[in-house]
Amino acid sequence: MKTSEPDTIMTSLQKAKVLSSQYGQNFTVFTGDLQLYRVEVNIIGAYPEQFQDVILCLGGIHILMSFIGSVGTRLTNSGLEELLESTFA
Template identity: 35%
Template sequence: MQMVHKGEYPGKSTVSFLPMIDMSATDMSCIYSTLTFVCNLATRYDVSPVLTFDQPLYWKALTIVQNEKPNSQLKSLVLRLGGFHTEMSFLGSIGHIMSNSGIQEILELIYAPNAVSHILNGKAVARALRAHMLIDTALHCILTSDIFGIQIPGQVDDDLDQVNENKSEIMHKAAVLHTELFEGNITTSNNSTILKTIDNTMVTQLES
C-alpha cells in the first residue's frame, strides 16, 4: 500500500449503515429524501452522485429529478437502472420490435402460449435468453445450408411429406369435380373447362 500510495495517508476506511428512513420505499417523499441526502453527501466529498434503482423506483426517481428546477442539486444525479431490470427491458424491446414477425408462432412450437407472452415482454428472462438463442441458431443453420449447399437433417422428409400432401389435395379436387359432373350438379355446357381441368389434373398426377 505504501509503495503505490501518494500523498497523505487518508486513514482507515470504515463501512457503516446510513440512517434509515422509516417510510415505504415506494413513497415519493422517501425517494426524494434519499436523493437529497445522497446529493448532500456527494457535494461534501466533491463527487458525482450515482444511484441505482430497480424499475418501479427508478421511474419515480426519474420523475422527481425531471420535475426539479434547472439549478437544483438533484439535476446532478446519475440514475441507473439495475442490471436485471436493464436486461428485462432489453428483452422486452426485442419482443416489441419483432411482434407480428412470426416470432410468437415459432416460439409456440417450443413453449406454451402463456410462456411465450412472458418471453416477449421480458418477464421470463431465463426462458427468453434460451428462446432467442434457439432462434438465432436456427436462422444461422438455414443461412449456412443455403450458402454452402448443406442439407439440413430432416428437411428431405418434410419436403416429401409436403409433396405427398399436395398430390392428395389434387386428387381430392379431381374426385370432387368428377362426382359433381357424374351426379349432374354441373355440366360441361355450363363450364367447358371442367373436363379439361380433370384431365390436366390426372395427367399431372401421373407424370409426377
C-alpha cells in the first residue's frame, strides 16, 4: 500500500504505540511530512480515545517551509520585492 493511505498510517500509528509502550514511554511522538500529517490528524480525530497519547509533529523542514510561506504571504505587495530588486538588481 502507499504510505499516504489511511490504512497504512493507521497501522503505523498502532505499531508505534505498541513500541512506545514496550519501552515504557507514556506518549508516542509521531513525526511525518505535511501530506501524511493531514491524514494522521484525520485518523486521530476519528479515533480520539484510541490515540489520545499520540503526539503528532511535522518534520523540521516542513515547519520551516510553513513559516517561510506565511512570511511570504504577509509581505506580498509590501514593496519588499521592489526594494530588493533595486538594491541587488
